[in-house]
Amino acid sequence: MTQSIVPPTRIREKLAQGQTVVGTMLVEVRQPGVMTLLANAGFDFVLIDNEHGPFTVETIADLSRAARDQGITPIVRIPELTYAHVAQSLDGGAQGIMLPRVTGRAQVEGCVRYMKYPPEGGRGAVLGRGHTAFKSASLPEVLAGFNRETFLVVQIETREAVEQLDAILTVPGVDAALIGPTDLSLALGVAGKMDDPILVAAIEKTLAACLKHKVVPAIHTNDAALTAQWARRGMRLVSIGSEVGHLVAGASAAISVIRGSA
Template sequence: MSRDLKSLLARDQTTLGTWTQIAAPELIDLIGLNGFAFTIIDCQHGPFGLETAEKLARAADANDIACAIRLPTNDPVEIMKALDAGIRHVVIPNLGTAQEAERAVAATRFGPQGLRGACPCCRSGGHFIRNWKEYVAAEEVRVGAIALVETATGVENIEAIVQVPGLAALMCGPFDLSVSMGFQGDWRSPEVLQAVEYMVAAAIAVDLPVMMPVFSPNKEEAKDLIEHWRGKGVTTFVVGSDKILIADAFALWTENLAGR
């Protein structure tokens, strides 16, 4: 299957990925061919479900890029189904407490340590062709839950959240956080920036990797943001989204050709 996301998270060099919100495997091809190391398949805000996400994950495998899936809720059944489909990392939105993070981690692990249902007849298990014990041992190492913290409640509880054993990474959600804090999408607000910096510092202090979304469609601002967060210890960035990057390219062509 595709490149290992945990290895990418552990690297000290800048690693770039993006969001996939358009249900087109060809766009995964373009993401990989243009040098991105990973993509996050968005089943929370993307208008598709797991059946489509599995097809997109196969495209990621074909292009040797890592992928994760953002699920709509912290549901052990949905987490199990995503992992069974061969998508090794799950991004769990709106995590606000350590107990919620513990529930997400438990859903990624087989019993008796966790809640994940066991079925060898699935894509990740090799459709009952692979040796079960070897498969379980490999899954325990390569799968993971990524805590997406994007509310004021999550910020308040961040020091407990980042210490939950088994989390693969912390992802900060500046846009949703700005809404939760009353700034209505102003992710550039100094108060929001201060809250995100607090979360990053808490994760770095316990050696938990951080994934940072970079929303700005302005390339210079995006570069400045990456440089800023690099200075805080972040090395993994989720740049724009397929929609943002395509819209930017369309605008560039219309502006140049129309002389605007």
């Protein structure tokens, strides 16, 4: 019964098999049915953006459970590091946390402490909620299962993070390090220049550090060609655009075809 209430984190399984996983960001749509659409499109995971998005705790829980039901791994980008943001997201059904604006090791250690149950962390235990599909089972087995399955993505988007990669990536419990190239370009003084040598060098440094410390290298961009380029260079968890961007791009392409043929 324990296995049935500790759902596997599917991207963890795929990454362990050597696959590259592809996801997108959810920034606006709050209807849980959107997860069926993303699953139909073939996405492996979704980043629910609670840093910039308009989501409540209740909505995040509904979206997370809907994603899980469709075989998509739900990861919540929290707005700031607090116990409530981490624990409520995970208790509601999210399988991972994305920690933004990382500047050093202490932040990451704090996030792990909030995510993991004792003895690996200090998260409070509760069963019969969204993360267990409202079921209960043997507490020690369930807690060990969630400690194994929860997935932590740290964002590398500050100058300090690039300078402290070894300290950040050696925190036990870090699964992936995701480059946010837009914010990183701002931090490095080359705003929006995705091919600037300074930014490229920082991304390459992060990629190398991930390989050194056996952390999954990851990136999110709004450019499919750029994302594919970095995937070929070794990024194994890649996120492209958002549901809003995909909607606008698809609609614009259709309108262009129709008006072009009129």
